[in-house]
Amino acid sequence: xxxxxxxxxxxxxxxxxxxxxxxxxxxxxxxxxxxxxxxxxxxxxxxxxxxxxxxxxxxxxxxxxxxxxxxxxxxxxxxxxxxxxxxxxxxxxxxxxxxxxxxxxxxxxxxxxxxxxxxxxxxxxxxxxxxxxxxxxxxxxxxxxxxxxxxxxxxxxxxxxxxxxxxxxxxxxxxxxxxxxxxxxxxxxxxxxxxxxxxxxxxxxxxxxxxxxxxxxxxxxxxxxxxxxxxxxxxxxxxxxxxxxxxxxxxxxxxxxxxxxxxxxxxxxxxxxxxxxxxxxxxxxxxxxxxxxxxxxxxxxxxxxxxxxxxxxxxxxxxxxxxxxxxxxxxxxxxxxxxxxxxxxxxxxxxxxxxxxxxxxxxxxxxxxxxxxxxxxxxxxxxxxxxxxxxxxxxxxxxxxxxxxxxxxxxxxxxxxxxxxxxxxxxxxxxxxxxxxxxxxxxxxxxxxxxxxxxxxxxxxxxxxxxxxxxxxxxxxxxxxxxxxxxxxxxxxxxxxxxxxxxxxxxxxxxxxxxxxxxxxxxxxxxxxxxxxxxxxxxxxxxxxxxxxxxxxxxxxxxxxxxxxxxxxxxxxxxxxxxxxxxxxxxxxxxxxxxxxxxxxxxxxxxxxxxxxxxxxxxxxxxxxxxxxxxxxxxxxxxxxxxxxxxxxxxxxxxxxxxxxxxxxxxxxxxxxxxxxxxxxxxxxxxxxxxxxxxxxxxxxxxxxxxxxxxxxxxxxxxxxxxxxxxxxxxxxx
Numbered sequence: 001x002x003x004x005x006x007x008x009x010x011x012x013x014x015x016x017x018x019x020x021x022x023x024x025x026x027x028x029x030x031x032x033x034x035x036x037x038x039x040x041x042x043x044x045x046x047x048x049x050x051x052x053x054x055x056x057x058x059x060x061x062x063x064x065x066x067x068x069x070x071x072x073x074x075x076x077x078x079x080x081x082x083x084x085x086x087x088x089x090x091x092x093x094x095x096x097x098x099x100x101x102x103x104x105x106x107x108x109x110x111x112x113x114x115x116x117x118x119x120x121x122x123x124x125x126x127x128x129x130x131x132x133x134x135x136x137x138x139x140x141x142x143x144x145x146x147x148x149x150x151x152x153x154x155x156x157x158x159x160x161x162x163x164x165x166x167x168x169x170x171x172x173x174x175x176x177x178x179x180x181x182x183x184x185x186x187x188x189x190x191x192x193x194x195x196x197x198x199x200x201x202x203x204x205x206x207x208x209x210x211x212x213x214x215x216x217x218x219x220x221x222x223x224x225x226x227x228x229x230x231x232x233x234x235x236x237x238x239x240x241x242x243x244x245x246x247x248x249x250x251x252x253x254x255x256x257x258x259x260x261x262x263x264x265x266x267x268x269x270x271x272x273x274x275x276x277x278x279x280x281x282x283x284x285x286x287x288x289x290x291x292x293x294x295x296x297x298x299x300x301x302x303x304x305x306x307x308x309x310x311x312x313x314x315x316x317x318x319x320x321x322x323x324x325x326x327x328x329x330x331x332x333x334x335x336x337x338x339x340x341x342x343x344x345x346x347x348x349x350x351x352x353x354x355x356x357x358x359x360x361x362x363x364x365x366x367x368x369x370x371x372x373x374x375x376x377x378x379x380x381x382x383x384x385x386x387x388x389x390x391x392x393x394x395x396x397x398x399x400x401x402x403x404x405x406x407x408x409x410x411x412x413x414x415x416x417x418x419x420x421x422x423x424x425x426x427x428x429x430x431x432x433x434x435x436x437x438x439x440x441x442x443x444x445x446x447x448x449x450x451x452x453x454x455x456x457x458x459x460x461x462x463x464x465x466x467x468x469x470x471x472x473x474x475x476x477x478x479x480x481x482x483x484x485x486x487x488x489x490x491x492x493x494x495x496x497x498x499x500x501x502x503x504x505x506x507x508x509x510x511x512x513x514x515x516x517x518x519x520x521x522x523x524x525x526x527x528x529x530x531x532x533x534x535x536x537x538x539x540x541x542x543x544x545x546x547x548x549x550x551x552x553x554x555x556x557x558x559x560x561x562x563x564x565x566x567x568x569x570x571x572x573x574x575x576x577x578x579x580x581x582x583x584x585x586x587x588x589x590x591x592x593x594x595x596x597x598x599x600x601x602x603x604x605x606x607x608x609x610x611x612x613x614x615x616x617x618x619x620x621x622x623x624x625x626x627x628x629x630x631x632x633x634x635x636x637x638x639x640x641x642x643x644x645x646x647x648x649x650x651x652x653x654x655x656x657x658x659x660x661x662x663x664x665x666x667x668x669x670x671x672x673x674x675x676x677x678x679x680x681x682x683x684x685x686x687x688x689x690x691x692x693x694x695x696x697x698x699x700x701x702x703x704x705x706x707x708x709x710x711x712x713x714x715x716x717x718x719x720x721x722x723x724x725x726x727x728x729x730x731x732x733x734x
Contacts, residue, residue, distance in 0.1 A: 044074065052082055096121070101144060104137035113137070118154065122147060125192050126154050128161045162245040163191035163237035167215075171252040172432075176225040177261065184208075184252055187215030189237035189245070201247055202234035210235070223254045230254070261442045262424060263292075264358035266385045272322075273347040273414055274314075274336065275378040281317075282346045283375035284428075285330030285366040286437070289352075292359035298326060307353040311397065312406040314340025314347065321404065322348040333366040335375075337404055345410055349391055358383070363428065364437035373436075379428045380414055383443060390423050415481050419530055421445060452480040452526040454537040460506075462542040464727060465518070469511040473497075473541055476504030478526040478534060485529050490536065491522040499524075512543040519543065519733035542733065546725045548577075549643035549707060554669040556676055558598075558632040558697060559621065566602070567631050568660035570615025570651040574637075575722075577644035583611060588637055596682065597689040598632040599625025606687070607633040615719075618651040620660075622687055630693055634676055643668070648711065650719040658714050667700060667708045668726055675706050704731040 021027035023036035035042055046065045052075060055062070060079040066072060075082040100121060103112040111130060118126035118133065126133055136157045137150070144150045171185040187198045187210070198215040200208055208231075209218045217235070231254075234247035270289075274282035289297045297303040310322040315337030324332040336346035361381065366372040384390035395408040410417075417423055424443035431438060460474040476487045476499075487504040489497055497520075498507045506524070520543075523536040555574075559567040574582045582588040595607040600622030609617045621631035646666060651657040669675035680691040693700070701708055707726025714721065 058082075097145075097147065097150065101137055101150070104134045106135045106138040118150075121150070123151055123154055125158055128158055128192060132157045132161060158192045159241045160243060161192070162243035163189040163195050163239050165189050165235065165237060165245060165248040167235075167248075167250075169248065169250055171217075171250055172430075173253045173255055174219075174223055175255040176223045178223060180222045181209075181218050181220060182223075183216050184219045185217040185235075185250060187217065187235045187237060187248075189215075191237070191239040191243075194240045195237050196240045196242075197238050199236040199238065199244075200233055201236070202232060202249065204228075204231040205233045207231060208233055219252070225254050228254065261444055263441070264361065264383055264424065264443050266355050267358045267383045268352050268355045269384040269386075269389045269391065270350045270352070270361075271347055271382040271384075271391055272325075272334065272350075273345070273380050273382065273410075273417075275414070276345050277343055278378060279342050280378055281341055281375045282314075282336045282379055283333055283366045283372055284325060284363060284379065285333045285372075286328065286362075286364040287325040288362040288364075289356070289358060290360040290362060290439075292357060294359065297356055297358075302356060303352055303354070309351045309353065311349040311351075311393070311408055312336075312347070312404075313345040313393065313408045313410060315403075315405045315407055316348065318404055322350055325350075330364045330366055339405075340407070344407065347410065349389070349393075351389070355385055360439050360441045361426070362437055362439045365431055368433040368436055370433070373431055373433060376431050377429050380418070380425050381428065381440075382417055382423050382425045384423050386422055390420070391417075416483060416529075418444075419482050450481060450528075451532045452478045452484060452528050452534040454478050454524060454526060454534050456504075456524070456537070456539075458537060458539055460539055460541040462544050462729070463508070463512055464544045464546055465512050465514045466546075467512060469509065471508050471512075472505055473508045474506035474524075474539060476506065476524045476526065478504075480526065480528050483529040484526050486527045488525045488527070488533075489522055490525070491538070493520040494522050496520060497522060508541070514543050514545050514730060517543065517734065518545070518730040542729060544727050545730055546727050547707070548724070549646065549668055549726050551640050551670045552643045552668045553637050553640045554667075554671075554674050554676065555635045555637070555646075556632055556667040556669075557619070558630070558665050558667065558693075558700070560663040560697065561630050562627055563663060564627045565663055566626055566660045567599075567621045567633075567664060568618055568651045568657055569610060569648065569664070570618045570657075570719075571613065571647075571649040572610040573647035573649075574641070574643060575645040575647060576642060579644065582641055582643075587641060588639070592638040594636045594638065594684075596634040596636075596678070596691055597621075597687075598630040598678065598691050598693060600686075600688045600690055601633070603687060606685075607635055610635075615649050615651055624688075625690070629690065632693065634674065634678075636674070640670055645722050645724040646709075647720065647722050650714050653716045653719045655716055658716055658719070661711050661714050664711045665697065665701070665708050666711060666723070667706050669706050671705055675703065676700070701727075702729050704729045 019027045019031065020033045024034060027034035044063055044065045046067050049066050049069045052064050052066050058077045060077055062077040064075055066075050069075070071084055074085045076085050100113050100117060113134065115126055115130050133154060136153050137144070140153055144153060165187065167186060167188040174182065174184055189195050197212040198210055199212065200210040200217060207220055209220060210216065231252040232249065234249050236244050236247055238244040272282065272284055274280070289303060291297055291302070298305055305326055316322065317335035317337055320333055320335035322334050325334050334348055340346040363381065365376045392411045393408040394411060397408065398406045418425055424445050426440045426443055454476065456475060456477040463471060463473060478484055486501045487499060488501065489499040489506060496509055498509055499505070520541040521538065523538050525536045526534045557567065557569060559565065574588060576582055576587070583590050590608070590611045593608065601607065602620035602622055605618055605620040607619050610619050619633055625631040648666065650661045677694045678691040679694065682691065683689045700706060707728045709723045709726055
């Protein structure tokens with residue numbers, strides 16, 4: 001009651017005073033209402049045009065703000081209609097218009113007025129060519145005086161500007177044998193006055209037709225990769241004013257399918273398989289299984305959806321099992337589980353639980369979004385009517401079909417599945433936002449025409465003469481997308497060998513003997529599961545000779561480069577043919593020996609320690625060359641002697657010291673130039689001397705002027721070995 005009395009009292013005071021003031025205690029005497037504020041404005045009633053004209057009994061002078069009229073603003077009712085309240089700023093506008101016109105030049109050179117300037121001035125459609133607009137404004141006589149005059153100029157220029165082609169210059173690649181009169185490209189263009197028609201021309205235009213109204217381009221003939229792999233043509237667009245753009249070149253490529261197409265036919269199993277470990281989900285929105293007449297086999301009751309069973313590789317995303325492929329809602333889709341996006345396989349195998357004649361599969365993406373297109377384009381759909389399904393897998397099945405983590409593993413790759421003649425398939429790579437859904441009437445069976453490639457070496461590892469019959473001398477390796485089913489051997493000396501056709505292991509039948517033969521030549525090949533045979537690769541096998549060390553001046557111990565092991569040798573005795581130590585008997589004077597190093601030597605472990613009769617005082621390379629560079633010592637005896645044997649002893653019988661000697665090779669030479677060419681700065685008696693041999697270990701072994709032995713025969717129970725012979729590569733091969 002108190003509030004009501006207050007309102008009545010205020011209304012009475014307003015009526016009595018005949019003035020209302022807000023924000024000031026002293027309204028102007030001439031004002032019935034005065035509002036005073038420096039922080040807020042006056043807000044009129046806001047309404048749509050329909051609401052405004054629907055006001056009952058509007059009185060003359062009534063004002064409102066129209067929020068959706070053609071010109072938004074304040075409107076006043078004049079007694080018969082609402083009219084916009086405008087402010088006359090014509091003089092300002094004319095002055096600005098004059099400035100705008102005066103900055104235009106012919107020929108255009110400073111980019112004024114810009115497209116933004118024209119738009120800000122209220123000009124419509126000034127979006128095509130700033131240069132054309134500027135020059136037209138500068139050349140027009142009489143000089144335009146109003147905005148309407150300027151708009152006419154812009155419209156006239158637009159009427160002369162040809163359309164702009166906006167479609168790509170490369171058409172979507174097609175696969176051969178897809179049939180005649182296929183739509184392969186669509187021309188798109190923009191033009192302010194409107195595109196009237198499209199045209200085609202260029203080198204191969206006779207192979208195409210074009211719909212002049214839609215811009216759809218059709219290839220007239222059935223594409224064949226072997227006949228023509230690339231087409232080139234040009235497209236044009238003409239606007240409603242008759243302006244035609246310059247020819248826009250386009251290329252179209254044809255893929256070599258190398259496959260057979262066939263109808264789907266009898267099917268019981270359908271598999272949807274994504275590309276392994278590619279970082280992309282598998283997503284398929286809907287799968288319709290149609291009979292040869294195009295009827296949905298689930299809708300007509302031929303297939304019972306409740307009878308379908310599902311197996312998974314890579315599981316399925318929560319709420320996105322294989323069952324959602326058949327729920328008539330693409331947004332409810334099949335998707336693999338997250339754990340298989342980057343690792344392992346991702347697939348779903350659907351058992352229809354009966355065999356049906358399939359005429360087509362209609363497949364729909366989850367949506368037209370780019371991400372959902374990427375998630376379907378990497379998928380291949382396979383079909384089978386084999387009793388064993390044709391999709392062999394391993395792992396633990398979840399028979400309740402309710403575990404989204406089921407992760408079975410197929411025993412073969414997607415490529416091999418494509419080459420399996422008992423399966424047929426279709427790739428979903430053609431999906432895009434303009435091509436969804438797709439009905440696949442035919443399936444493919446891949447014909448593999450790619451030959452395997454032999455990747456094993458052209459030189460077999462040399463073997464030692466008289467090392468025994470039945471030795472494995474070579475292992476064939478090959479690269480093949482599919483499966484290697486057999487290896488073969490042939491050529492000049494093939495009769496001397498046997499081959500395991502499955503593993504590719506090559507065995508020399510006879511005991512190698514350099515008196516009869518020190519060189520073998522043969523070729524090897526591989527055959528894949530499609531019957532493709534590789535180009536034969538020629539292989540050579542050298543039989544190494546073993547003989548007395550004979551006259552020698554230089555001895556080198558070389559370790560395996562960069563293997564993380566030290567070189568360690570405890571003692572070296574140089575013996576004559578009777579087993580007498582040539583140092584002990586005075587033939588050799590160890591004080592005359594000189595030493596060169598690759599990889600330096602360890603402190604207190606120079607090459608001279610090889611001859612001090614104390615294995616624990618040993619030769620070892622420096623620490624810096626254990627894992628990097630070369631490590632070796634070259635001993636110059638400073639005279640030539642006849643060597644009958646080299647007695648070599650490990651530092652000790654510890655396993656680490658055995659490892660440090662068994663990776664070494666000892667070489668001997670009697671060449672005037674040592675036979676061991678190196679580069680670098682010689683620094684006598686410097687443990688950091690680091691010379692570099694020009695040849696690697698295998699290259700030195702292949703030099704027929706040198707002899708060598710691998711120090712492999714050492715063990716914790718055998719720390720000393722007498723090497724009476726050296727190995728060498730034959731100088732003449734026969």
